[in-house]
Amino acid sequence: MKDYNIIGKKVPIVDAELKVTGQFKYTDDLKLPGMLYAQVLFSPVPHARIKSLDTSAAEALPGVRAVATYKNSSRVKFNSTTRLRTQEWISNECVFDDTVRFVGDRVAAVAADSLAIAKQALRLIRVEYEELPHYVDPVVAMQEESYPIHGSSNIVGKICQNAGDVDKGFEESDYIFEDTYTTPAVHHGAIETHAAIANFDAKGKLTVISPNQNIFGTRIILSRIFGLPMSRIRVITPGMGGAFGGKLEATLEPVVAELARQTGRPVKLTYNRRETMLSTRTRHATVITIKTGVRKDGTIVAQDLKVISNTGAYAGSAMNVVGAMSNKVFKAYKIPNMRFTGYPVHTNTPSAGAMRGYGSPQVFFAQQCQLLKISKALRIDFAELQIKNMMDSDGFDQRSGKSIGNPRPKDCLRRALELKKNWEPLSDEGGKYSIGVGMALGCHGSSTCDAHLDQVCIMIKMNEDSSCIMYTGTHEMGQAAITAQMQVVSEILNLPLHMIDVVYSDTDVCGWTVGDFSSRGIYVTVHAAKKAAEAARAAILRVAATMMQEDEADLELGPNDVYSKVSGKRVERCQVMDYAQQVLNEDIICSATYHATDSPPPYGVHIARVRVENSTGKVEVTDYIAVHDVGKVINRLGAEGQIEGAVHMGIGYALCEKIEYDSAYGKARNNSFRNYKMLKASEMPRLQLDFIEKYEPTGPFGAKSISECAVVPSAPAVINAVCNALGIEIKNIPYHVTEQ
Amino acid sequence: MEKIELNINGEDVTVEVERNWTLLYVLREILNLTGAKPGCNTGDCGACKVIIDGEAVNSCLVHAVRVQGKAIETVEGLSINGKLHPLQQAFIDCGAVQCGYCTPGMLMSAKALLDKNRTPSEDEIREAIGNNLCRCTGYYKIIEAIQRAAKMMGEVKVE
Known part of the structure; x- marks a missing residue:
């Protein structure tokens, strides 16, 4: 592969120095002059009509500036995950409603001079509820006789996908396996909780500052709620303290904007951990039934997947997540006959939304665990079974026959097995432990183009001294997409990073982009940065050619000068910029829009070794291998970091993370970090990771994505290791010995 | 409200506080030292850690009035004269x-x-x-x- 200056290198994330000195300003760190503080009153019941609502005492409290409820607020229904103005997605949420649909649903919000007054005011709001039937379990909620949470049925929709003839495939199979698996709702666990600041200025323009992965989509939502043209709304994300999909959807933004509208003052709302867990988003819990037909030699002939997903109270991500799940499964194996049927179902639990993997962790958990069972039944080595069925490098989408780029799951598996040879033997300490090794495959996508338009516009403005500013609508949440874009600008413009600054995620300043989800940071946004930088490079060389009276094609861009490869003539880069400004009277501002028409799946194979303490059943993951097919690594620190974080999230998904809902009261039992278990440093395994870098023809520099894919194989690898250690089948995660 | 003196990153500062205000609240909201972060307010995430008399402590769990006379170090004091630690x-x-x-x-x-x-x-x-x-x-x-x-x-x- 070509040798690059900075592409593929270890580059620290943009703003790292601000972050280590405590100077980086996240939303909650900001204060505006005259700012009010908001608090939200949450429903204590899972499903009820509001019979009466009296806010008079709260309003009378000195220092209270507004109490917003369904009675005095916008009642426009919206879909909290909207991306395009033309999308007609199911919209059944509003800022406040006269019906509450989960414990944690918004009843009212107060804006006051201080947080203490706002809290005091909440206690003065009197609400009477007329309770309605409630459901925590989607399997119950979807039954015809269940009371509808919206409309006439709790089934939000049906998603069907098909390849080949599944029924015929089962007839041709030697063995058929059918199993049902369940996965829990989990919390994203970004260390920064949700927050938002809104202000209507004197000319009536609304500015919202919040950690949000989807600024342009949020602008559409706010435009609908408040009936404002987009020119009167500005959404800014200052950088997020982690998101993982949890900040994709508009949650606090409409509330805080409504309070700003009512008060005419800037208003800040920050949820604490309990409130974030109670009232924002979770990963979809699922019940997955998977039926697989195989030949004696291990060839998978047919697979039928039926998924019931708990989408919670509102439909924001209901169809999208199950839709995305349905797309991924057709790209992992050469299974000619495959069918997917998915039902997102409303229940009276918090809305489920996007979360890293976007449907893939659930479905691959079921598929990978059942595959282990099949390999045991057929007495075929699991790796051999995988290799037999995995997509080849000329693989295609099993539904359409369309190319999926350069898929390399087999290379991942082979490399992972090589790395496994580095493991030291692990002792069972005289029978104290049972030891097992598990493996799993996962894949994901690289853009949103399977679901809807994926497009991004990046702009570069050159300065007189030849430094530049990049304007990108991309959102910074630790994933290093902006860092990767800057690397590309640095590479193509031959400028050191300190000569490039960035303005990001501001709807007034940056070109339009789809939000940062679908692992599109590298594959899509880096592509746009490359196009914009190439345009800027061409513009600089065009000016230099005029100035030097040389042929443009002969010119090269050096770090400090432009020179002719033919005549050897050279001028300083800043002189070229001066010439553009003062002689040609031009400003060099270049923008480029990239429209993704492919979403080549990245793949990952993970191998986990666990030891289970026989006396207690406690599982410890001791060793871990993760190998990912990414096309080309753009930033090694970033790519490694994505995998390392995903391993943390995946092991938690397998073994300890779950929001527990009490079915009688419809209430979560563990809305705090005290009771919701995320892994600590001492609980992480020894890790080996590696990349398969085989050029992806449609990707920038040959790259495809990494971030979400990295979490997909993790939970099934761990669970398969536990199954092997104990000789059991596990069908429900998280796996705790007390619950199985 | 009560006037207290805190020693933060080697400097004495006088602040007026309520008795129930946490050190985290005083750092962030009164002194505009927003380096320490509120991740949970229950002492379970460590994003608000500061060093008090040599020990790393969750500042969300400590009342500001209780740390008078103690040496408090925050992330803002880690680099010296612009040189990173x-x-x-x-x-x-x-x-x-x-x-x-x-x-x-x-x-x-x-x-x-x-x-x-x-x-x-x-x-x-x-x-x-x-x-x-x-x-x-x-x-x-x-x-x-x-x-x-x-x-x-x-x-x-x-x-």
């Missing part, structure tokens, strides 16, 4: 910073460790950051950064 430099170079929200707390836990133990084992490092949650890194690069900083501090004397 070896821990800060190592966090940047190793890629231990992703979203950065846990970073100030991690740095303070790590500093409290290295102030007492310049040659910590990997297990001692894991233990020292045992009350700090990170969702981005799996802790790997954070541990590597602390090891690198320890090494740097062994080689270069830091005031």
